[in-house]
Amino acid sequence: MKKWVVIAAWLIAAAIAFPFQSKLQALASDESDAFKDHGAESTQVQETLNTRFDDGNETTAVVVYPSVDPQRFAADAEQLCTRIPDLVRIVDYPCPNLPPERAAPPSDLKTTSQDGTTFLSTIMTSDDATESVIRDVGIIRDVVPDGALVTGEAGFAADQAAALEGIDETLLIVTLVLLLVLLLLIYRSPVIALVPLLVVGVAYIVAAGIAYYGAQRGHYQATGQATAILIVLMFGVGTDYCLLLIARYREELASGTADAMGVALRRTAPTIVSAGAIVVAVMLVLGVADYNATRWMGPVLAIGTAVSVLAGVTLLPAILAALPTKAFLHKKPIGPVWPRIGALVRRRPAMLATAVVALLVVGALGTLRDQGTLDFREQFRETPESVVGLRKLQAKFPPGQAGPVDVLVPKTITEDNENGPKLTQGRALALDFAGESIDAKQILIRLALKHDPFSDAALRDVEHLRANLRTLEPTGLIGGPTAEMLDSQAALDRDAKLIIPLALGLVFLIVAILLRSLIAPIYAVATVLLSYAFALGVSSLVFAESDPATPLFTFIFLVALGVDYNVFLLTRIKEARKTRSHEDAVIYGLERTGGVITSAGLILAGTFSVLLATQLESLFQVGFTVALGLLVDTFLIRIFLVPSIALLLRSKAL
Incomplete structure (x- = not known):
C-alpha cells in the first residue's frame, strides 16, 4: 500500500508543477544582467544610469546600410520613430515625437564610410531587458531593407537569445532519445530503460516548478544557461542514481535475498x-x-539534484516494488569482463597507476597553452546577422562605434577642455556629451575606442582609460560593453580562487564522513582533479579560444560528478571489507560496481554531450570538456587508477 501512496504523491506533485516548467523558461529568457559582475564598476554605471538619468541605461543598435541613400534612411527612421516603444534617439534623425534634445547626434560619430559606399544608422533604446531588446531588434530588421545588417550591443543580445530559443525543448527531446537508446543498448531491457526515464522525468517537472517558485519570489534569477544545464544534469545524475539502486536490486534478486528491495x-x-x-x-x-550567471546557476542546479536524490530513494523503490520481479531477474550479476579486469588490477596495480597518471599528466600539459578568449563574434556556432554586420562595420568605419564606452563623471570635469585628451590619450576617437543626470550633478560621456570593442586590445584600452580617469576624477566611473567584459573576466578569476578551494574542502569533508577515513578522500579528490586537468588540457588544444567561464564551470561539474563515481566504488569496497581481506574487497568492489559505474559514466557523458547540439560556443565547449572528463573518469580512473591506489595503500586506503 505504501508504494502506491508514494507514487501517487509524486504524480500529484508533478501535475501541480507541470504548468510552471514553461513559465520557468519564460522567466529565464531575460539574461540582460546574467553575464556581469554584480558589484563591478560597469554595473555601478548601469545602475546609476537607470536611477539618475532620464533615459536610463541606453542600449545601442547599429544598422549598416549597404549603400548611402538619404531618402531610404529618412523613410526607415520615420517608421522607427513611431514603432519602437522605448526609443531614446536615432542619431542624425530628429524624431518629431521625441524631445528636440534627443535628436542631437554625438559630434564625431561617423555615419558615412570614407569611400562613400556605406551608411551607418545608430538607434538607442532605454530598455535593456532581453525581451524588449528582441522586440526592438525585430522591429528594426522588419523595417530596414534587405542587405542592411543590424549589429551592435542590441543585435548581439537578440541573436544570442535566438540561439537559446527553444533550447530547453531541444535538449529535453535529444536527452530522452539518447538515454533511451543507451539504456536499451546497455541493459537490453525495455523496463530497465523506461523506469529511470520515468522517475527522472517526474523529478524534473517537480524541480522545475520549485526552481520557478524560488526565482519568482526573488531568491535568485533563473537564466537560459541554468535551465539548459538543469535538464542535462538531472537526467544524467538522476539516471545514475536509479541505475545504482536497480543494479543492487538485481544483484540481491539473483542471490535469492528474501527482501531484495529492502536490502538494496x-x-x-x-x-x-x-x-x-x-x-x-x-x-x-x-x-x-x-559573476551573476555563476551565482544564479547554483540554486537551480542544487534544487534539481536534491529532487533527483529524493526521487531515487522514494519514487524509484516504489515503482520497482510495484513491478513484477521477473522483469529484473538475471542469472549472472556480473559479466566475464570484470573478473578479468579485476585480475589485471590485482597483478599490476603499480604499473596501471603509473600508466594512467602519466597519460593524464601529458593531457593536462595542454593547459600550458596560451588560449585566446572568446569574444562576442565567436560566441555562435553559426554566424548570425549581428556578427556579419560587425565585420562590415569594422571594414568601413572606426570599430569602436559598435560598442561605445560610457564615462560617468561630475559635471565640473567638463569645464576643463584639456580633460578630454588627458582621459583618452589616443585610445578613443570621440569625446561626446551624451546626457545629464536628473540632479544635474553628473554627466554621461560616450567614447568610441580605436580598437574592436570586443577584442583583448579594447580591454587593455579600458584599463588605461580607467587609470587616466582616476587621476582626473577619482569618483568617475567607466562602463559599457567592453568594460563589462573586463569586469566579468576579473570576477571569474576571483570566483575561481574562492570557489575551487571551498568546493574541494566540502567534497573532502563529505567523503571523509561517509567513509570514516582521511586517506580515501585525498586520492578520491586528487584523481578527479587529474581527470579535470586532462579534460581542460585537451580542450585547450582543440579550441583556439575559450569562454572565460568554461574552466570554472567544467571544474564544478567534473569534481562534483566525478567524485560520485569514487563514492560508488569506495563504499562498496568498504562494505566488502567486513567479510573479506582488503585486497579481495577491492577487487570484489571493482567487479560488482564496474558495470553500473561504466553504464552511469557513459550515460552522464552522453547527456552532457547533448550540449554539443547548441548554437552557443560556450555551452558547446562545456559539453565537450565535461563529457571528455567523465569518460576519462569512467574508463581510466574508476576502473584502473582508484582500485590500483587502494591496493597499493593496502589497509590505509579506507
Whole structure:
C-alpha cells in the first residue's frame, strides 16, 4: 500500500508543477544582467544610469546600410520613430515625437564610410531587458531593407537569445532519445530503460516548478544557461542514481535475498544521498560568486539534484516494488569482463597507476597553452546577422562605434577642455556629451575606442582609460560593453580562487564522513582533479579560444560528478571489507560496481554531450570538456587508477 501512496504523491506533485516548467523558461529568457559582475564598476554605471538619468541605461543598435541613400534612411527612421516603444534617439534623425534634445547626434560619430559606399544608422533604446531588446531588434530588421545588417550591443543580445530559443525543448527531446537508446543498448531491457526515464522525468517537472517558485519570489534569477544545464544534469545524475539502486536490486534478486528491495535500498540509499549531497554542496558554493550567471546557476542546479536524490530513494523503490520481479531477474550479476579486469588490477596495480597518471599528466600539459578568449563574434556556432554586420562595420568605419564606452563623471570635469585628451590619450576617437543626470550633478560621456570593442586590445584600452580617469576624477566611473567584459573576466578569476578551494574542502569533508577515513578522500579528490586537468588540457588544444567561464564551470561539474563515481566504488569496497581481506574487497568492489559505474559514466557523458547540439560556443565547449572528463573518469580512473591506489595503500586506503 505504501508504494502506491508514494507514487501517487509524486504524480500529484508533478501535475501541480507541470504548468510552471514553461513559465520557468519564460522567466529565464531575460539574461540582460546574467553575464556581469554584480558589484563591478560597469554595473555601478548601469545602475546609476537607470536611477539618475532620464533615459536610463541606453542600449545601442547599429544598422549598416549597404549603400548611402538619404531618402531610404529618412523613410526607415520615420517608421522607427513611431514603432519602437522605448526609443531614446536615432542619431542624425530628429524624431518629431521625441524631445528636440534627443535628436542631437554625438559630434564625431561617423555615419558615412570614407569611400562613400556605406551608411551607418545608430538607434538607442532605454530598455535593456532581453525581451524588449528582441522586440526592438525585430522591429528594426522588419523595417530596414534587405542587405542592411543590424549589429551592435542590441543585435548581439537578440541573436544570442535566438540561439537559446527553444533550447530547453531541444535538449529535453535529444536527452530522452539518447538515454533511451543507451539504456536499451546497455541493459537490453525495455523496463530497465523506461523506469529511470520515468522517475527522472517526474523529478524534473517537480524541480522545475520549485526552481520557478524560488526565482519568482526573488531568491535568485533563473537564466537560459541554468535551465539548459538543469535538464542535462538531472537526467544524467538522476539516471545514475536509479541505475545504482536497480543494479543492487538485481544483484540481491539473483542471490535469492528474501527482501531484495529492502536490502538494496538500505545498502545504496546512503551512497545515493552522499553522492547527491556532494553535488548539492558544490552547486550551493556557487552562491558566493560575484559573476551573476555563476551565482544564479547554483540554486537551480542544487534544487534539481536534491529532487533527483529524493526521487531515487522514494519514487524509484516504489515503482520497482510495484513491478513484477521477473522483469529484473538475471542469472549472472556480473559479466566475464570484470573478473578479468579485476585480475589485471590485482597483478599490476603499480604499473596501471603509473600508466594512467602519466597519460593524464601529458593531457593536462595542454593547459600550458596560451588560449585566446572568446569574444562576442565567436560566441555562435553559426554566424548570425549581428556578427556579419560587425565585420562590415569594422571594414568601413572606426570599430569602436559598435560598442561605445560610457564615462560617468561630475559635471565640473567638463569645464576643463584639456580633460578630454588627458582621459583618452589616443585610445578613443570621440569625446561626446551624451546626457545629464536628473540632479544635474553628473554627466554621461560616450567614447568610441580605436580598437574592436570586443577584442583583448579594447580591454587593455579600458584599463588605461580607467587609470587616466582616476587621476582626473577619482569618483568617475567607466562602463559599457567592453568594460563589462573586463569586469566579468576579473570576477571569474576571483570566483575561481574562492570557489575551487571551498568546493574541494566540502567534497573532502563529505567523503571523509561517509567513509570514516582521511586517506580515501585525498586520492578520491586528487584523481578527479587529474581527470579535470586532462579534460581542460585537451580542450585547450582543440579550441583556439575559450569562454572565460568554461574552466570554472567544467571544474564544478567534473569534481562534483566525478567524485560520485569514487563514492560508488569506495563504499562498496568498504562494505566488502567486513567479510573479506582488503585486497579481495577491492577487487570484489571493482567487479560488482564496474558495470553500473561504466553504464552511469557513459550515460552522464552522453547527456552532457547533448550540449554539443547548441548554437552557443560556450555551452558547446562545456559539453565537450565535461563529457571528455567523465569518460576519462569512467574508463581510466574508476576502473584502473582508484582500485590500483587502494591496493597499493593496502589497509590505509579506507
